[in-house]
Amino acid sequence: xxxxxxxxxxxxxxxxxxxxxxxxxxxxxxxxxxxxxxxxxxxxxxxxxxxxxxxxxxxxxxxxxxxxxxxxxxxxxxxxxxxxxxxxxxxxxxxxxxxxxxxxxxxxxxxxxxxxxxxxxxxxxxxxxxxxxxxxxxxxxxxxxxxxxxxxxxxxxxxxxxxxxxxxxxxxxxxxxxxxxxxxxxxxxxxxxxxxxxxxxxxxxxxxxxxxxxxxxxxxxxxxxxxxxxxxxxxxxxxxxxxxxxxxxxxxxxxxxxxxxxxxxxxxxxxxxxxxxxxxxxxxxxxxxxxxxxxxxxxxxxxxxxxxxxxxxxxxxxxxxxxxxxxxxxxxxxxxxxxxxxxxxxxxxxxxxxxxxxxxxxxxxxxxxxxxxxxxxxxxxxxxxxxxxxxxxxxxxxxxxxxxxxxxxxxxxxxxxxxxxxxxxxxxxxxxxxxxxxxxxxxxxxxxxxxxxxxxxxxxxxxxxxxxxxxxxxxxxxxxxxxxxxxxxxxxxxxxxxxxxxxxxxxxxxxxxxxxxxxxxxxxxxxxxxxxxxxxxxxxxxxxxxxxxxxxxxxxxxxxxxxxxxxxxxxxxxxxxxxxxxxxxxxxxxxxxxxxxxxxxxxxxxxxxxxxxxxxxxxxxxxxxxxxxxxxxxxxxxxxxxxxxxxxxxxxxxx
Numbered sequence: 001x002x003x004x005x006x007x008x009x010x011x012x013x014x015x016x017x018x019x020x021x022x023x024x025x026x027x028x029x030x031x032x033x034x035x036x037x038x039x040x041x042x043x044x045x046x047x048x049x050x051x052x053x054x055x056x057x058x059x060x061x062x063x064x065x066x067x068x069x070x071x072x073x074x075x076x077x078x079x080x081x082x083x084x085x086x087x088x089x090x091x092x093x094x095x096x097x098x099x100x101x102x103x104x105x106x107x108x109x110x111x112x113x114x115x116x117x118x119x120x121x122x123x124x125x126x127x128x129x130x131x132x133x134x135x136x137x138x139x140x141x142x143x144x145x146x147x148x149x150x151x152x153x154x155x156x157x158x159x160x161x162x163x164x165x166x167x168x169x170x171x172x173x174x175x176x177x178x179x180x181x182x183x184x185x186x187x188x189x190x191x192x193x194x195x196x197x198x199x200x201x202x203x204x205x206x207x208x209x210x211x212x213x214x215x216x217x218x219x220x221x222x223x224x225x226x227x228x229x230x231x232x233x234x235x236x237x238x239x240x241x242x243x244x245x246x247x248x249x250x251x252x253x254x255x256x257x258x259x260x261x262x263x264x265x266x267x268x269x270x271x272x273x274x275x276x277x278x279x280x281x282x283x284x285x286x287x288x289x290x291x292x293x294x295x296x297x298x299x300x301x302x303x304x305x306x307x308x309x310x311x312x313x314x315x316x317x318x319x320x321x322x323x324x325x326x327x328x329x330x331x332x333x334x335x336x337x338x339x340x341x342x343x344x345x346x347x348x349x350x351x352x353x354x355x356x357x358x359x360x361x362x363x364x365x366x367x368x369x370x371x372x373x374x375x376x377x378x379x380x381x382x383x384x385x386x387x388x389x390x391x392x393x394x395x396x397x398x399x400x401x402x403x404x405x406x407x408x409x410x411x412x413x414x415x416x417x418x419x420x421x422x423x424x425x426x427x428x429x430x431x432x433x434x435x436x437x438x439x440x441x442x443x444x445x446x447x448x449x450x451x452x453x454x455x456x457x458x459x460x461x462x463x464x465x466x467x468x469x470x471x472x473x474x475x476x477x478x479x480x481x482x483x484x485x486x487x488x489x490x491x492x493x494x495x496x497x498x499x500x501x502x503x504x505x506x507x508x509x510x511x512x513x514x515x516x517x518x519x520x521x522x523x524x525x526x527x528x529x530x531x532x533x534x535x536x537x538x539x540x541x542x543x544x545x546x547x548x549x550x551x552x553x554x555x556x557x558x559x560x561x562x563x564x565x566x567x568x569x570x571x572x573x574x575x576x577x578x579x580x581x582x583x584x585x586x587x588x589x590x591x592x593x594x595x596x597x598x599x600x601x602x603x604x605x606x607x608x609x610x611x612x613x614x615x616x617x618x619x620x621x622x623x624x625x626x627x628x629x630x631x632x633x634x635x636x637x638x639x640x641x642x643x644x645x646x647x648x649x650x651x652x653x654x655x
Contacts, residue, residue, distance in 0.1 A: 027080055027081055027084050027148065028079055028080060028081070029078070029079055029080070029081055029089050029090070029091075029092070030089060030090060031078070031079070031090060031091065031092070032090045032091070033090070033091070035078070035091050035092050039075065039078045039079065039092075040416075040420045042071070042074055042075060042078070042423075043075055043419070043420045043421075043422075043423035043424055044416060044419040044420055044423070045071070046068075046071035046072075046075070046423040046426075047213055047419035047420075047422050047423045048419065049067060049068075049071065050068070050205075050206075050209045050210060050213070051210075051213075051392065051395075053206075054206075054210055054388045054389070054391065054392040055392060058205075058206055058388075059114070060114050060115065060118060061114075061118070061193050061197065061202060062110055062114040062117055062118055062193065062197050063110070063111050063114035064202070064205050064206070065193075065197045065201045065202055065205045066107045066110035066111050066114070066197065067107070067111050067205075068201070068204065068205035068209070068430060069107055069142075069196075069201065069205075069430060069434050070103055070104060070107035070108065070111070071423065071430075072145075072426070072427050072430035072431055072434070073099075073100075073103035073107070073141060073142070073145050073431075074100045074103055074104060075423060075424060075427050076145040076148060076149055076427055076431060077092075077096040077099040077100045077103065077145065077148075078092055078096065078100060079424065079427070080145075080148040080149055080427075081148070082096075082148060099141060099144070102137060102141060103141050106134050106137050106138040106141065107138065109134050110138075110190075110197075117191050120191070122187055122188070122191060122192050123184060123187055123188070126183065127183055127186065127187055127191065131186075131191070132183060132186055134190075135186040135187075135189070135190040135191070136186065138190060138196075139186075139189065139190065139196075139438075142196065142431075142434055142435060142438075143155055143158060143435070143438075145431050145435075146158070146431055146432075146435040149427060149428055149431045149432075150428070150431060150432055150435065150482060150483065150486065151482075153482060154432070154435055154436075154482050154486060157439060157490070158435060158438045158439065161438055161439050161442040161443070162185075162438065162442065164442060164446065164448070165180060165185050165442040165445060165446060166180070166182065166185065168446055168448075174451055174454075174455070175448065175451060177446040177447060177448065180445065180446075185442075185445070188441055188444075188445050189437065189438065189441045189442075194440070194441055194444055194445075195437045195438070195440065195441030196434055196437035196438065196441070197437065198437050198440050198441070199309070199312050199313065200309055200433035200434075200436050200437065200440070200485070200489050201430070201433045201434045201437060202312075203308050203309045203312050203433070204426070204429050204430050204433040204434075205430075206387075206388050207308040207318070207387040207388055207391065208308055208426070208429055209422075209426050209429075209430075210387070210388055210391030210392060210395070211302055211308075211387070211391050212422055212425050212426045212429070213391070213395060213418070213419070213422035213423075213426070214373070214377075214391050214394050214395050214398065215422075215425070216418045216419075216421040216422040216425060217395050217398045217399065217410075217418045217422070218370065218373065218398055219418075219421070220410065220414050220415075220417055220418040220421070221370070221398060221399075221402040221408050221410055221414070221418075222367070222402075222407070222408045223367065223370040223373075223398075224253055224266060224267075226363065226366065226367030226370050227249055227252045227253055227370070228245075228249045228253075228267060228270055228271075229358050229363045229366075229367075230360070230363045230364070230367070231245045231246075231248040231249035231252070232245045232249075232274075232352070232357060232358060233357055233358045233359060233360040233363045234248065234360060235247075235248055236351055236352040236356070236357045237351040237352060237354070237357060238351050239341060239344040239345060239349055239350060239351060240278065240280070240340050240341060240343065240344025240347075240349050240351070241278070241351035241352050242271055242274035242275040242277070242278050242280075242352065243271075243275050243278075243280060243285070243288045243340040243343075243344070244337065244340060244341075245271055245274065246267060246268070246271035246272075246275065246288050246289050246292050247288070247292045247333060247336055247337055247340065249267045249270075249271065249292075250263055250264075250267045250271075250289065250292030250293045250295070250296055251292060251295055251296055251299050251333055252296075253266060253267055253293075253296065260290070260293050260294040260296070260297060260484075260518070260521040260522075260528070260529040261293075261521070261528050261529050261532045262425075263293035263296050263529075264289055264290055264293040264294075264529045264532045264533050264536075265532055265536065267289065267292075267293065268286070268289040268290075268293070268532070268533050268536045268537075269536060271285075271288075271289055272285045272286060272289055272533065272536050272537045274352070275288065275289075276537065278349055278350075278351075278352070279347055279349045280343070280347075280349070281539075282537040282538055282539035283534070283537070283539035283540060283543045283544045283547050284343065284547055285533075285537050285539075286530065286533035286534045286536065286537035286539045286544045286547075287522075287530060287533065287544050287545075287547035287548040287550075287551050288336070288340060288551060289533045289536075289537075290521070290522050290527070290529040290530040290532070290533040290544065290545075290548045291336055291522055291548050291551045291552045292333075292336065293529055293533075294518060294519065294521045294522050294529050294548075294552070295329065295332050295333055295336070295552075295555070297484060297518045297521075298325055298328065298329045298332065298514075298515060298518055298555075299325070299329045299332075299333075300322035300323070300325050300326050300329065301322050301374070301377060301378045301381065302322075302377065303321070303322060303325060306484055306485045306488045306489075306514050306517070306518075307321050307322065307325070307514070308387060309433075309485065309488065309489065310488075310510045310511070310514060311387075313492060313510065314506055314507060314510060316507075317381070317384065318381055318387050319381040319382055319384075320507075321511075322381065323570055324507060324511060324569040324570060324571070325511065325569075326570065327568050327569070327570060327581055327584070328511075328515070328555075328558045328559070328562060328568060328569070330585075331554055331558050331568075331584055331585065331588045332552070332554055332555045332558065334554070334585055334588045334589065334592075335551075335552075335553060335554030335555075335588045335589075335591055335592045335595075336551055336552065336554075336592075337592075338588075338589050338592035338593070338596075339550075339551055339592045339595055339596045340551075342592060342593065342596040342598045342599070343596055343598070345598065346596070346598045346602075366405070366407075367408070369401035369402075369404050369405075370398075370401065372397055372401050373394045373395075373397045373398045373401065374394075376390070376393055376394050376397050377390050377391075377394045380393060380394075399415070428483055429483070429485055432482065432483045432485050432486035432489075433485060433486070433489065435486070436486050436489040436490060439489075439490055440489065440492075440493065443493045443494070444493070449493035449494055449497060450497060452494045452495075452498075453494065453495070453497040453498035453501065454498075456470055456471075456495060456498040457498050457501060457502065462502065464499075464502045464503070464504070464563075465560075467498055467499060467502055468499070468512065468560060468563060470495075471491070471495045471498075471499060471512065471513060471516070472512075472516045472556075472559075474491065474494075474495055475487060475488075475491060475495075475513050475515075475516035475517045475519075475520070476516050476517075476519060476520045476523050477520075478490055478491065478517065478520070479516070479517040479518070479519070479520025479521070479523075482517075484514075484517045484518045484520070484521070487517035487520065488513055488514050488517045491513045491517070492510075492513075495513060496509045496510060496513060499512065499563075504563055505566060505571075507566075507569060507571070508562055508563045508566055508569060509563075511559070511562065511569065512559045512562075512563055515555065515558075515559045516556075516559065519552065519555055519556065522545065522548035522549060522552050523545070523548075523549060524542055524545035524546060524549070525542070525545075527541075527544075527545035527548060529548075530544045530545040530548045531544070531545070533548075550595050551595070553591055553595050554588050554591050554592075557591065557616070557619065558584075558588075558619070561584065561619050561620065561621070564620070564621065565580060565620070565621030567579075567580035567581075567621060568580055568581070568584060579626075580621055583618050583619070583626045583629075583630075584618065584619050586618050586630065586633065587614075587615045587616070587617070587618030587619035587629060587633075588615070588619065589615075589633075590611050590612070590614055590615030590618060590629075590633045591612065591615045591616075591619075593608075593611050593615075593636075594608045594609075594611035594612040594615060599636070599637060599640045599641070600640045600641050601640060603636075603640070607636055607639075607640070610632060610636055611632075611633065611636050613629075613632065614628075614629045614630075614631075614632030614633040614636070615629065615633065616629070617629030617632065618630060618633065
């Protein structure tokens with residue numbers, strides 16, 4: 001039993017999945033007996049396969065990616081039930097054993113014949129009947145796995161794409177394409193690296209898996225609890241301390257895990273009860289945790305899985321993406337921090353009592369060594385090492401530093417557990433990346449991507465701000481039904497070319513889409529991170545989601561700012577970057593004041609409107625706008641502090 005009264009089993013159930021009403025979907029089997037042992041061994045073998053390739057070098061593309069996907073499919077059919085109402089929960093039914101065998105058989109064909117497949121002349125050499133059958137069965141298995149793991153949204157998109165690929169030539173007008181036979185489509189999707197085995201699956205099979213595994217080694221060694229304890233020790237004494245603890249702890253753990261929901265239930269099980277105990281309302285406490293955890297996906301140095309894919313698409317070192325993401329992530333957390341601080345001041349909250357706080361020195365003494373693996377990752381990535389090597393070395397360093405203390409030392413059983421959990425945690429990303437290959441493949445085959453981009457530009461009248469709004473809405477909608485990585489990948493060939501054509505830099509365009517795909521985790525009507533936090537706090541899911549949007553308001557504004565001024569992505573001259581960062585931070589503080597409606601007293605609606613305008617002017621690059629914005633913010637600040645400090649205003653909180 002944890003400190004918060006949640007058992008590990010209960011926490012896993014909460015973390016599993018949430019539907020749009022905030023109710024738990026029991027999609028995962030809790031296997032027991034021989035089946036549980038067999039699947040654990042399969043998961044460990046998957047992790048060992050990736051460690052082997054990281055150490056000795058990756059195999060040929062199709063071999064590496066098909067083996068990775070085969071493991072993921074086997075684990076999917078073993079762990080994920082066909083529906084949440086399925087009866088069998090502790091054993092694997094016969095049909096899923098059959099699916100597992102078919103997955104091994106079909107994808108082993110790609111593994112065994114990868115050299116032949118890579119060297120054949122695609123579209124010219126006809127596929128054999130066996131190859132067509134394997135392609136069809138492989139596709140059906142992947143679609144079923146996608147339905148179980150990701151949900152119906154991505155499956156529907158896949159079917160629309162496939163129907164368009166087969167019969168799109170019958171459409172008249174712009175969206176029409178040349179006729180393709182079924183064999184041609186199967187060839188393109190399953191026997192080249194432009195479909196299922198394209199770049200996203202390649203990144204999942206190399207970089208992403210190792211970083212997920214690294215996170216699990218940290219988790220098993222006790223690093224997660226260390227970072228939480230350190231956050232409590234450092235921030236707990238301040239006004240509204242537990243909420244600030246959630247911000248710090250979630251930003252650290254979220255950048256390692258890369259999953260907003262998983263991070264929410266990990267740190268939220270500790271921070272949400274503390275926030276409620278201090279005086280925050282349930283929905284506000286849950287929203288703080290959800291926003292904090294979601295921000296972990298955009299917080300360097302590790303970030304979420306999508307960052308590795310962005311680097312691959314742009315052809316730049318991963319560290320370039322991490323550096324570019326730094327200031328927007330800082331602005332995100334600054335806004336959240338100051339809103340939490342203003343809410344604490346408004347409620348008259350104080351920090352935790354001294355006896356409730358662990359000592360910083362004691363916490364550091366017990367777990368200081370867990371900083372070493374994070375430092376190793378940053379140093380290696382900054383020095384130009386590959387993400388695979390950085391992930392591999394960091395896992396090794398974690399094992400070594402954990403051995404320094406008996407309490408954290410990784411026994412054989414703990415190492416086995418980390419290998420097991422790492423493979424299971426990688427399932428969603430692997431399936432999402434592979435399933436996105438259907439969409440990427442059809443878009444590339446039919447050329448619909450460029451046509452879609454042209455359509456967006458035409459609808460927006462070639463006006464950049466309107467195109468950005470369309471892209472934002474698309475990203476959020478896709479993210480509501482898809483993991484961040486899938487929502488981002490789908491848009492790469494569809495909306496990003498339109499942004500680039502209108503003059504947006506490739507880096508800013510990719511980051512724009514990535515940010516809004518991540519923000520879907522806190523955006524109603526389907527806000528999975530907010531719903532997960534609501535489950536822990538006992539609050540209303542929709543109210544929690546709406547509060548989360550307000551707390552994460554900066555994240556909805558900053559992407560527009562770095563599109564119009566790349567200095568926020570640390571691109572440009574140093575003086576310009578420094579000035580842009582300073583003015584943006586001041587502007588973000590203004591956003592926090594406006595959103596929370598409090599400086600030294602309750603802010604009237606017109607004061608909040610003026611604050612918001614001034615804040616936007618500060619964030620928007622430009623000397624004139626900065627001066628005007630600063631003057632506005634300073635005027636409201638001084639007015640509240642000196643002119644109307646004795647005014648009698650309504651001081652209650654209704655939301």
